[in-house]
Amino acid sequence: MGPSGCRSIDPLRECLTSRVIVLAIDTATAATSVAISAPESVVSRRSVDAHGHVESLAPMIADVLVESGLEPKDIEVVACGVGPGPFTGLRVGIAMAISMGVALDRPVVGVGTHDVIAHAVLGFPHPSTPASAVTDGQGLIVATTARRAETFVSTYDTSGQRVSGPIALPNEDARHLLLSGDLAVAGDAVDALIGDALAHRRGPSHPDAADLAAIVESRRDSGEDWPNQADLDIDLDPATARGDTTAHLLAEHARGGRVLLPARPLYLRAPDAVSTADASTTVTGQDRRS
Amino acid sequence: MTAKPNQTSIVVGIETSCDETAVAFVRGRELLSDVVASSVDEHARFGGVVPEVASRAHVEALAATLASAREQAGLEWSDVDAIAVTAGPGLVGALLVGVSAAQGLALALQRPLYGVNHLAAHVAVDRLVHGELPQPAVALLVSGGHTSLLRVDDVTADVTPLGQTLDDAAGEAFDKVARLLGLPFPGGPAIDVQARDGDRASIDFPRGLTHPGDADQHRHDFSFSGVKTAVSRWIRAREQAGEPVVVADVAASFQEAVVDVLSAKAIRACRDEGIEHLIVGGGVAANSRLRALVEQRADAHGIEVRIPPPRLCTDNGAMVASLGAALVERGRPTSNLGLPADSSLPVTEITLR
């Protein structure tokens, strides 16, 4: 464990309480998932509703705080899934994490949402999906919905190391990839892409924030620093290359053996360049700026 | 959770309904800090706001905007008594960034949350400049997204729409005409500057919905698509005839056609309602000719006009914080922690639960 992770002044207790208290949030898929990981307990909640993130998230965080017997000020790190995922919901969780981090003066840490899903299968024995049964000694493909006939895909080896991705693939290519090898599959795009195929090699559809918290704890234990917030300040042009630049940043981090990212969304796609000035089909009059 | 009614409550306001990421702190009616990060330059090449670009920019700017607003206010987060945020109307993806951030502050600080109406906030910002709002008042709100005449009996509880644009917003017409004239986005400031050197009487562009027949059904409504089309036709005709297009004259004449209607209808609404106070807000309220003409015509009818300085007319966090502080003062109900965003929130709904 990292030396600065210890905050107890009682040296005997230090080893028991070496873990930090993590609030973990993921809204990159249709699921809203939150968890509080404290030294002696993990409390988590998850609800699945593709349009319910903004109304579910804050009450769920309040709930897990109460159940943990903790106050907001007890939170030592705020962690959020940074996607990839449909953008509007994804931003709800990241904006929540950022503002809580600012108000509590605590670090905000991002983790790739595919890493969170993979952790449920490969990270360590998971109550609902024992690793060996799912992967049969092989790696894992995580496939989540990107909408617009695309799927976000990452692959992992058996140790839980990301081998490729995340990238956005046309659905047909993603389907072919899922069916072409011996890898286990997980993520919310799997059902739509391959139906009942590979039922015996399926991991969970949605991320569990308890896994997200566990990743943060374990990276902390292995000495990985909190991401440098200066990484947030790189000069980006959101109108064109922002998605690509973010993916590039992720690749850089992965090459350095790092899992913890700045809290910025992984878009993997440039925004549609249709303005309110000529897009009455996408934005109604009432929708426009005032 | 209900905030204790208090005239010196410290309220943080968050605004992300369009392309401005804005955070401000107020203490009662005193503005403590006001930070605005705009993504307008990133939209300029498209001639209008791109919703996804705006939403992305809000997330990028969020942490720094929150931090610098607090720092400039010289306060600690624990000093905050309540959080207010624009919950609508606006671009839904953009609104959600601010609403989520506000929920996060409310959670972390364990303070009450107010999801407020953006239009009511444009009215409420004047409390910070000219003191408590007169009641009742007529409000003219003009911007790139809205053109509304409102009767405001109580900005925290009772706002009635009198009229609105039937097609383009006034600011939108400025953007489109600016594009026709080869001027940059946003069009309002560019046309205002050009118009200063032009002859506003040189071209007689149409005034929408001002015919006697419109006096009943669309008495307080506006229409700006006609004038935009007229400018386009006029330019084409001149070019086809091989005659020069004097940009300053077109800008001045177009601007005059728009602000003539806006100011005339605002004054008429005051007289119809028997109200002696007019508040003007929204980005187009920064237009120098609109300010001059409204004041001139109001003077003639003994109507008192309040127009905040240009910086507070465009979207900002101060307007949201100001409305939030007024809601606290009046002891109005707070929003739930699961406050949603409503992209088409009607102006009659001042808070969203």
Ligand SMILES: [Zn+2]
């Ligand atoms: Zn506005």
